[in-house]
Amino acid sequence: MERILKTLLRTGVYEAVSGSGRAPESLYEIRLRTGKPLVVCGKFGSGIVAKDGGLSIASKSRSVFEKTVSARGDNAAQNEAAAKNDGPDMTAAKDKSLTAAQKTLGFEPFIISAEDIEYTLGVASGHSVYAVSDKLVKGYISFCGIRIGVSGEGVTENGRLTAFKNINSLNVRIPHEVKGCAGGAARIVDEGPRNILVISPPGAGKTTLLRELTRLYSERAYCVLLIDERNEIAAVSDGGSLLDAGDFTDIISGAEKRLIYENVIRAMRPEMIVVDELFGRADADSVCDIIRSGVRVMASLHADGLDALRGTEFEKLKDVFDYFLILEKPGGKIAVIKKGDALF
Amino acid sequence: MLSVIAGALLFLGSLYGGVSIRHYYKTRARYFEELNNLCNLLIDEIIHLKTPLLKILKNFTSMKKDEFSKHTDAFAELLRREVLADRESVLKILDCAYLKKDERIIVADFFMILGRSHSDSQEANIKHYRNKFLEAGGKAEEAYRVKGNLAYKLGILLGIALMIIVA
Numbered sequence: 001m002e003r004i005l006k007t008l009l010r011t012g013v014y015e016a017v018s019g020s021g022r023a024p025e026s027l028y029e030i031r032l033r034t035g036k037p038l039v040v041c042g043k044f045g046s047g048i049v050a051k052d053g054g055l056s057i058a059s060k061s062r063s064v065f066e067k068t069v070s071a072r073g074d075n076a077a078q079n080e081a082a083a084k085n086d087g088p089d090m091t092a093a094k095d096k097s098l099t100a101a102q103k104t105l106g107f108e109p110f111i112i113s114a115e116d117i118e119y120t121l122g123v124a125s126g127h128s129v130y131a132v133s134d135k136l137v138k139g140y141i142s143f144c145g146i147r148i149g150v151s152g153e154g155v156t157e158n159g160r161l162t163a164f165k166n167i168n169s170l171n172v173r174i175p176h177e178v179k180g181c182a183g184g185a186a187r188i189v190d191e192g193p194r195n196i197l198v199i200s201p202p203g204a205g206k207t208t209l210l211r212e213l214t215r216l217y218s219e220r221a222y223c224v225l226l227i228d229e230r231n232e233i234a235a236v237s238d239g240g241s242l243l244d245a246g247d248f249t250d251i252i253s254g255a256e257k258r259l260i261y262e263n264v265i266r267a268m269r270p271e272m273i274v275v276d277e278l279f280g281r282a283d284a285d286s287v288c289d290i291i292r293s294g295v296r297v298m299a300s301l302h303a304d305g306l307d308a309l310r311g312t313e314f315e316k317l318k319d320v321f322d323y324f325l326i327l328e329k330p331g332g333k334i335a336v337i338k339k340g341d342a343l344f
Numbered sequence: 345m346l347s348v349i350a351g352a353l354l355f356l357g358s359l360y361g362g363v364s365i366r367h368y369y370k371t372r373a374r375y376f377e378e379l380n381n382l383c384n385l386l387i388d389e390i391i392h393l394k395t396p397l398l399k400i401l402k403n404f405t406s407m408k409k410d411e412f413s414k415h416t417d418a419f420a421e422l423l424r425r426e427v428l429a430d431r432e433s434v435l436k437i438l439d440c441a442y443l444k445k446d447e448r449i450i451v452a453d454f455f456m457i458l459g460r461s462h463s464d465s466q467e468a469n470i471k472h473y474r475n476k477f478l479e480a481g482g483k484a485e486e487a488y489r490v491k492g493n494l495a496y497k498l499g500i501l502l503g504i505a506l507m508i509i510v511a
Contacts, residue, residue, distance in 0.1 A: 119428050127398060128394070129459060130390050131394040
C-alpha cells in the first residue's frame with residue numbers, strides 16, 4: 001500500500017502525509033482540496049498536516065483546531081501527544097514569521113495546489129481521464145484498490161450529469177484489512193450463508209466488515225461471488241487481489257452490479273453474492289430479486305441505523321434480510337439484529 | 345588524377361547537399377502525416393474503446409523509427425516519469441531541425457491536451473488539432489515535391505558542373 005500511495009501522491013504531498021514517521025497506510029483518508037490545507041483522517045479523527053509533516057488534530061466540539069504542538073524530533077512530547085489522542089505522532093511547525101493560515105492554526109499548513117490534484121488524477125486515470133469518465137460521473141475513480149472520491153464542477157445535459165470539470169477536491173480512501181474485526185458477527189458465518197445487511201453511516205467500517213465476513217465464508221468453502229463495483233473490497237489490481245477476500249471467492253470488479261446480476265447468477269452459480277453500498281430503488285429491487293431466486297446476499301447500506309430505513313425504498317429489505325449488522329464507528333461494537341428480534 | 349578525384353568529391357558533396365535538403369522536406373511531410381495518423385488513431389481508440397493513452401502511444405510507435413515516433417515515445421516516457429508534463433518539458437522533447445518554432449508550440453499544445461478531459465472534449469480538441477496538422481502537412485508535402493526535388497536535381501547538376509570545371 002505504501003508503494004501505491006507513493007505512486008498516487010505527488011512527492012511533496014506524500015512526504016507531508018508520511019511526516020514524523022507516520023505510516024500513510026495506517027490512515028483512513030487523505031483529503032486534497034485545491035488551495036486548502038492537506039487533511040488526513042485516521043483513528044485519531046481529522047487533522048491538518050503542517051508543512052514539516054506535523055499534524056494538528058481537529059476539535060469539532062470547539063470548531064477550532066487544537067494545536068498539539070511539539071517540536072519535530074522531540075520524541076517525548078510527540079509520544080505524549082499521541083497517547084493523549086490515541087493516534088499517530090502529532091507535531092506542528094514552530095515558525096516565528098506567521099502567515100494568515102499560521103495565525104489561525106498556529107502553524108503553517110501544507111497547502112494543496114491544483115497541480116497536486118492534477119497529478120493524482122493523472123496517475124489514477126492512467127493519464128486518460130476520458131477512460132474513467134463513467135466513474136467520475138458517479139463521483140469516484142479507483143486506483144489499485146484505493147477509491148478516490150472526486151468533486152468539482154458538474155456538467156449537465158438534459159438534466160443528467162455527463163462530466164466533471166475543474167476537479168478541485170479528492171478524497172483518497174485507503175482500504176484496511178482487519179482480520180478478526182467481525183467480532184460477535186462471526187458466529188453468523190457458522191450458521192451457513194444468510195442474507196446479511198451491514199448498516200452504518202459513511203466511514204464506520206462497513207467495507208472492512210464485509211471483506212472480513214466474505215473471507216470467513218470463503219474459508220468455510222462456500223462459493224462466494226464478490227461484486228466489487230468500486231474495487232475497494234478486494235482491491236483488484238492487474239487481475240490480482242491486493243486484499244484477502246478468500247480462496248473460494250470469485251471477484252468481479254469495476255462493473256455496475258445491476259448490469260451483471262442476471263448473467264453471473266446463471267454462469268457462476270454462487271452460494272452467496274456480496275455487494276457493497278446499495279443505493280436507490282433499483283439496487284433495492286435487484287437485491288430482493290436475487291434473494292427470491294434462492295441466492296444469499298450480503299450487502300452494505302449507508303444509513304444511521306434500522307429506523308432510518310422507515311418510509312424509504314429500502315424498508316422492504318427488512319423483510320428479506322436475516323441479519324442486520326449495525327456499526328456506529330470504526331472499531332466500535334457491532335450490533336447484531338436478527339429478523340424477528342424484539343428490537344426489530 | 346588528382347583533379348578527377350577532387351571533381352568526384354565535389355560531385356558527391358553537392359549530391360549530398362541536395363539529398364539532405366530533400367530529406368529535410370521529406371521528413372517534415374512525413375512528420376505531419378504521422379501526426380494526422382495519430383490523431384485518427386486517438387479518435388478511434390479514445391471514443392470507441394477508451395484505451396489508456398500510454399497504450400495507444402505505445403501501439404502507435406511500435407516498429408516505427410521515424411522522427412515523430414521518437415517524439416511520441418519521448419512524450420510517453422515523460423508522462424510515465426513525471427506525470428505532469430509541463431509545456432517547457434514537452435517543447436524540449438520536440439526540439440529538432442524539422443519543426444519551425446510555431447509548429448513546435450502547436451505540437452506541444454496537442455500533446456498537452458491528451459488524456460486530460462472526458463471523451464467528447466478529447467474528440468473535439470483532437471479534431472481541431474488534426475485540421476491544423478492537415479493544413480501544415482499539405483504545405484509540407486507541397487514543399488517536398490517542389491523544393492525538395494528541386495534541391496535534389498540542383499545538387500546533381502551542380503555536382504556535375506563542379507566536376508567538369510575541376511576536371
